[in-house]
Each structure stands twice: as structure tokens, then as C-alpha cells.
Amino acid sequence: MKTASILLAAFALAVGPSAAAQDGMEPVPARQTAEGEGPFGKLVIRGANVIEGSGAPPAGPVDIVVEGNRITGLFPGAAPESATRGAAREIDARGMFVLPGFVDVHGHNGDPDKAPQPSYGYKLWLAHGVTTVRGVSFYFGPGTPDLSDAARSNANTIVAPRLIPYAVFGDKWTGGNPDTPTKAREWVRWAKAQGYWGIKFFNDATPEVFKAALDEAETQKMGTVAHLAQTGVAEVTAHKAVELGLDGVTHFYGHFESLLKDGRLVRYPPNYNYFDEQSRFGWVARLADQTVEPGSDEWNDYVDFLVASGVTLSPTFNIYSASRDVMRARSFDWHAKYTLPSLMDYYAPSATNHGSYYKDWSTEDEVAWRNFYQKWFALMRDFHHKGGRITAGSDPGYIYQTWGFAYIGELEMLREAGLTPLEVIRAATLDGARELYAARGEEPPMGRIAVGKLADLVIVPENPLANLKVLYGTGHTRMNRETGAVEQVGGVRWTIKDGVVYDAHQLLADVAAMVEAQEAKR
Incomplete structure (x- = not known):
């Protein structure tokens, strides 16, 4: 992706593997006779x-x-x-x-340094009952192996869940940075023509460009979801993005910046550095101290706005859960037998690997994150109880969260946030399926057990x-x-x-x- 934008540079850092690294992924082998029976x-x-x-x-x-x-x-x-x-x-x-088969609305594949064979993740998803995954994206950088994998999975010629491919805004094509409304619409039409179902945004566009892309996506019946990164949230909070027409917000980004109690901008400490991931993630938990309290008028107005807009929230609670207790995450039951050594290497503290930020993780950091989760849980719980749709996404392959196991961890955390067990299952099945098909104006063909x-x-x-x-x-x-x-x-x-x-x-x-x-x- 050719661009001079610092926001897109931040995106490249955030997703971790380079485009070149993604090109080194192994092809998914054909499904063998002994792998699955039927239909x-x-x-x-x-x-x-x-x-x-x-x-x-x-x-x-x-x-x-x-x-x-x-x-x-x-x-x-x-x-x-x-x-x-x-x-x-x-x-x-x-x-x-x-x-019903589970739906993971937030998936990625690995890269050659941590999990070079995509079937590693695909089989772990299936082994945990996940039959549909939205890739946001499955692969980054030039080329479209995500579309090939999706077609092969649809034909049941590989062992994989049903794969719903989204492309990151501006990624994969050779037409340059879509930095104008006209160019944004052109990129969206291109992505639709390639076969992508939707778009993942990283706050890497001006509000005008973002709005044009969202409007064109609606015209093309493509879904939209955003990770509203700190590098762009000063201009586009979750509130603003939803006003512009965004279908879904993933993670926690953009919500707390929409609920600041003193001023319009986040107050970062003088030594904050977004490109230093321990600084970035260690400080995130302290953001909650700058926001209004649950149950306040401002809080309730925001929740009501989200519900009325019809936006879907996929919090991916699990992917940050190691921040509450990193020693526990390092010793999960499944690591010894099912987590690749290369993946454990990737998870370890690193100056370069995305999400491997526990370089000097303290009790104070963990307590701050535990407190942060209480406010985050409260926001999702209030949104859900007022009728908002929450879905289950795992964002695996980072921060000690291995494919499949991470998804079940997300279900447990939805329960911790206040959803009942039946509501958790609905989030993981029917509501997840409906999120994927809503932009197409279709009732999903899966998501519930019915004739x-x-x-x-x-x-x-x-x-x-x-x-x-x-x-x-x-x-x-x-x-x-x-x-x-x-x-x-x-x-x-x-x-x-x-x-x-x-x-x-x-x-x-x-x-x-x-x-x-x-x-x-x-």
C-alpha cells in the first residue's frame, strides 16, 4: 500500500506483519479423503x-x-x-x-514468522465449533489469497470454516492512497468487484473520505467495521463514525473518546508514544479515568444513540485479557500441546511484534486494566440490555490468544460482562450471522437450527x-x-x-x- 499518511503507517504497525511477510504464507492444502465426511x-x-x-x-x-x-x-x-x-x-x-455453528466476526491468519500455514488456525476454529469467520483481513498486503481461500472453503475443498472476506480500506490494490472522496469511492467499487464482502477501517482517512467510503459501501451493499485507532480518533470518535454511517465498531477504541468528561481531546501524558506498544497499551486502561461514569446522563445518551443507530458492537474482550494477568495467559492449558513454538516466540515481549508489549508489565498496569474492564463491561452491558446487538469476535494470533481457544475465551468474557448464557450463544450464532448479512439486506442462511x-x-x-x-x-x-x-x-x-x-x-x-x-x- 503506497501512502505517506502517518495514520496508514500506524495501521501498518498495528496489524503487525508486513505485506512481504504475508506473501510468504504457505498455500492451504487440499482437503483429503479422511478429513471430514460428507455432505x-x-x-x-x-x-x-x-x-x-x-x-x-x-x-x-x-x-x-x-x-x-x-x-x-x-x-x-x-x-x-x-x-x-x-x-x-x-x-x-x-x-x-x-x-448452531459459531460465528467469529473478527479473524486473521498468521504470518510466516508465527503461524505460516493457514490451516493451523482454520482447524483450530473448526475444532471449537466455529463454522463461519469474518476476516478483517485474513491476509494483509497485495494479492488476494483470502478470496481464493473463501472460494475453496465454500466448495469444501479445504478444511476451513466458511470464510467471509473483508479488505482493509486502501489495502490490496495498486491505485495509490484513496485520500479523496472520489478515490475512496473508486477503491470501494474495486473491492466489491474483487469479491470482498466488506471493509475494515483503521481511522486512516479524513472524515470527508471516511464518509464517502461508507456511503459507497452502503450503495454496494458491503458491510463496514472499524478499529478506531488513537491516531485518528481526535477527528473520528465512535460517535462520529456511527453518525457517518459505520455498521460496526470493534474493540473499545472510539467509545471512551466519545465519553470524555473534561474537554474534547484525550489528555495524554507527556511521555506517551503510540509507536511504543507498552506505552500505548499500558496507558489505554488509564483512559477510563477521563470519562463520565456509567449511569450518568452523558453515558446514557451515548448508549441510547448507539442503540438507535443500529450499530453492531464486537468488543473482542479476550484479546486484551492478558493485560489483567499476564502470568495466567502465558500458562494457558493449551499452549504446550496446541500453540506453535513460533507463536509462543511471537507472543513473548518484543520491540517489534504487535501485541507483544509486556516488556515491563507491573501490578499497577494489571490493576488499571482490571478497573478498565469494569467500565468497558458496563458500556457493553448497558448497550445490550437496551436492545443493541453484540457479536463474538476473537482477533486471534496476538497477545497469548491462540485460534479457537481465544473464541471460547471471548464467550466466557461476554458472560462476565453480563450477558446470560443463552444471550452469549445468541451473540455467537444468530446475531453474528445477522451482522455479516445485514449490509446485503439478507437474512443469513445459518445462525440457528431450523428447517x-x-x-x-x-x-x-x-x-x-x-x-x-x-x-x-x-x-x-x-x-x-x-x-x-x-x-x-x-x-x-x-x-x-x-x-x-x-x-x-x-x-x-x-x-x-x-x-x-x-x-x-x-
Whole structure:
């Protein structure tokens, strides 16, 4: 991307890997015969407890009939023989729970330095029940492997979730910096013609250019989402961006700058340096001290404005959670077996790697972040309770957050923020799907368990409404009160994407083999 803009330079720093590094990513191998089964002429799932995604309570037992890649029958109790005759496969899900496939609205691939094979992340997503991912972007820089991956996934010729490709504003083309309204509209039309579903903004444009791009995106029926970085938030806060027509705000950026209690600009300390990531992220938590309090008139007016606008918020709470307790994040259960050594190297304190900012992380920093989260949780909770749509995004591959595991961590943090378990599942399924299809003016073909919907399903032996931890690939540790034995329970058993049945245990074994192979090379 050719530009002299300091905002775009900041974007390049923020996303981490260079365009050249992204060019070195390995191609995704073709799906092998043993990788997933189906789609089948007829698949029957027997005796499941169904959590259908809209917020309705669990119901079961239910037999689910799938033909090809669509759900064609839901039968409380048991399906008649006439509905199941000729089934090519049956899955015994008695006592298990079936949910719609999860939607991760904030995904990236790795880069050659940390996770060079995209199937590493794709398999981890699938192993955790994620059947749809919005890439913002999957790959940065010139070239469009994200479009190729999306097409191959749609055809089920690679092992991957359904991939919804967004492009970063100004990225990927050779037409220069879209720094005028006319040029912005031209870039949007170009991105649409390439096959991108939407645009990710980094506050790298003037308000006039931003407005033109958003207006053209609406005309082209493309979705828009923004990380409203500190480098541009003085001109475009979240309030301003939503006024201009933005569909979605991700992370926390732009919200607190919209709620300042004293003055129009953030008061940075004299030694603040955005390009020094410990300075940037260590200070972020102190921003909350400059904002109005939850429940104040200004706070409520802002929440009401967001709800009335129809904007969607995807907070990605998990991606910053290590800031509350970095020692815990370094020792997550899954790192030893499922996190690549190169990825652990990337996570370690670094002067260059994005998000690897714990160079001298103190108790004071962690306490500040814990306090910051309380205000951030309150904002999301108030927005949600007043009718706003919240979705689940994980932003994996940074800050000790490994693909798949990070997504379940996000669900746990949505629960911590105040959503009920059923509301968390809805955020992860139907609401996530609706966010992706809203700009197109379409009801999504997935996101809930209903006749006619795509067969995107998650089958789990344990009840996630009672304990979201049972969704982690490593499962949940508990003591059997009858035997006294310590057991590892849970984990997704099968993920069904587009009618193809994937054994989640095998997907995790494939990932563990990747980790072992890299360790052996070292």
C-alpha cells in the first residue's frame, strides 16, 4: 500500500506483519479423503438436546435430519422411519447438546514468522465449533489469497470454516492512497468487484473520505467495521463514525473518546508514544479515568444513540485479557500441546511484534486494566440490555490468544460482562450471522437450527449453558463426586460445516502434530 499518511503507517504497525511477510504464507492444502465426511444424501443426528440459537431454551430429545448441506427435518422425541430411511450416516447424540455453528466476526491468519500455514488456525476454529469467520483481513498486503481461500472453503475443498472476506480500506490494490472522496469511492467499487464482502477501517482517512467510503459501501451493499485507532480518533470518535454511517465498531477504541468528561481531546501524558506498544497499551486502561461514569446522563445518551443507530458492537474482550494477568495467559492449558513454538516466540515481549508489549508489565498496569474492564463491561452491558446487538469476535494470533481457544475465551468474557448464557450463544450464532448479512439486506442462511437453514452445527457432550468451559478443546477438569477421580470432560465432539462432519478430536490431533513437527525441527 503506497501512502505517506502517518495514520496508514500506524495501521501498518498495528496489524503487525508486513505485506512481504504475508506473501510468504504457505498455500492451504487440499482437503483429503479422511478429513471430514460428507455432505451426505441424508444424515441423521439422534436424540440431541437442541439449543437453536435465537435465545429459545434447550429442547430435547430431538432428531435432526440433514440432506446435503441443509436441515430438512426436526423431530421432537424421534423421527419417523420414513424420514430417516436411506440415511448414509447416523450420529448418536443422545444426552449431548447441539448448537448452531459459531460465528467469529473478527479473524486473521498468521504470518510466516508465527503461524505460516493457514490451516493451523482454520482447524483450530473448526475444532471449537466455529463454522463461519469474518476476516478483517485474513491476509494483509497485495494479492488476494483470502478470496481464493473463501472460494475453496465454500466448495469444501479445504478444511476451513466458511470464510467471509473483508479488505482493509486502501489495502490490496495498486491505485495509490484513496485520500479523496472520489478515490475512496473508486477503491470501494474495486473491492466489491474483487469479491470482498466488506471493509475494515483503521481511522486512516479524513472524515470527508471516511464518509464517502461508507456511503459507497452502503450503495454496494458491503458491510463496514472499524478499529478506531488513537491516531485518528481526535477527528473520528465512535460517535462520529456511527453518525457517518459505520455498521460496526470493534474493540473499545472510539467509545471512551466519545465519553470524555473534561474537554474534547484525550489528555495524554507527556511521555506517551503510540509507536511504543507498552506505552500505548499500558496507558489505554488509564483512559477510563477521563470519562463520565456509567449511569450518568452523558453515558446514557451515548448508549441510547448507539442503540438507535443500529450499530453492531464486537468488543473482542479476550484479546486484551492478558493485560489483567499476564502470568495466567502465558500458562494457558493449551499452549504446550496446541500453540506453535513460533507463536509462543511471537507472543513473548518484543520491540517489534504487535501485541507483544509486556516488556515491563507491573501490578499497577494489571490493576488499571482490571478497573478498565469494569467500565468497558458496563458500556457493553448497558448497550445490550437496551436492545443493541453484540457479536463474538476473537482477533486471534496476538497477545497469548491462540485460534479457537481465544473464541471460547471471548464467550466466557461476554458472560462476565453480563450477558446470560443463552444471550452469549445468541451473540455467537444468530446475531453474528445477522451482522455479516445485514449490509446485503439478507437474512443469513445459518445462525440457528431450523428447517431450511444450512447444516452448520456443533455437537458437544456437555451442556455449555451450565459451563462454557466445556467448549474448550482441552475440555474442563472436574472431580467425579462418586468415584473421587479427576476427569477431563467436554470439548466439541463434532463440528458440521455445510453438511460436512468433522471429528473435532481429529482436528486437534492434526494441530498437535503440527506443533510436534515444529518442535522436532528445532
